[in-house]
Amino acid sequence: MKRMNRLHLILITFSVIGGHLIAATETPTGPDYFADAYIKSTSLKVTEFQLKQSKKRDMRGAPTGVFYSGIIAAYEATKNQSLLDAVYQMGAANAWKPGPKLMFPDHHIILNPYLELYRLRPEPKLIAPAKEFVDQYLKSPVNDTQNQLITWWLCDYVFMDSPVFIKLGKIMNRPELLTKNDQLWHECYDLLFDTQESLFEVSPKNKIY
Numbered sequence: 001m002k003r004m005n006r007l008h009l010i011l012i013t014f015s016v017i018g019g020h021l022i023a024a025t026e027t028p029t030g031p032d033y034f035a036d037a038y039i040k041s042t043s044l045k046v047t048e049f050q051l052k053q054s055k056k057r058d059m060r061g062a063p064t065g066v067f068y069s070g071i072i073a074a075y076e077a078t079k080n081q082s083l084l085d086a087v088y089q090m091g092a093a094n095a096w097k098p099g100p101k102l103m104f105p106d107h108h109i110i111l112n113p114y115l116e117l118y119r120l121r122p123e124p125k126l127i128a129p130a131k132e133f134v135d136q137y138l139k140s141p142v143n144d145t146q147n148q149l150i151t152w153w154l155c156d157y158v159f160m161d162s163p164v165f166i167k168l169g170k171i172m173n174r175p176e177l178l179t180k181n182d183q184l185w186h187e188c189y190d191l192l193f194d195t196q197e198s199l200f201e202v203s204p205k206n207k208i209y
Contacts, residue, residue: 065109
């Protein structure tokens with residue numbers, strides 16, 4: 001059951017039935033929405049549908065990186081080989097590269113499913129462009145999001161960048177990547193954390209751009 005925790009977070013509140021959102025606690029009869037088999041089958045149906053829509057996405061942009069990170073999580077829960085194959089096909093089509101903007105976190109999250117796949121299939125080509133990316137990133141003082149703020153000035157940048165830096169730091173035995181992650185995290189925390197509300201703001205003064 002431990003492998004199912006992340007999928008439970010997605011489906012535990014609502015189940016998608018016939019295009020309607022139905023609270024799982026309000027369905028005393030019918031399918032057991034909390035059963036592993038039901039959660040697995042539902043997640044596979046959703047994934048298969050979304051994969052058919054993938055041609056509509058920027059294949060190295062943030063939505064694709066987030067989506068395929070979810071596919072990796074679904075694979076870990078279901079061990080369905082077709083999910084792993086889908087991640088591999090996407091990475092190969094991208095030549096295992098990040099997006100084109102060096103300092104833009106939206107173009108980094110696509111590396112996360114590559115790195116997760118590398119842990120399962122340790123083929124050097126899967127992370128070769130990621131190694132080149134971090135070498136360039138660490139040398140560059142430029143923030144090409146065209147703002148005068150810190151690098152992680154949106155709260156979702158922590159999700160997009162932090163896993164990439166930490167995983168690459170561990171895989172490559174590069175402690176400076178962990179140090180860089182800590183630096184960027186503390187900058188983001190100091191900028192966005194509201195101590196009175198104990199919550200992160202989306203962006204400075206809630207202005208996204």
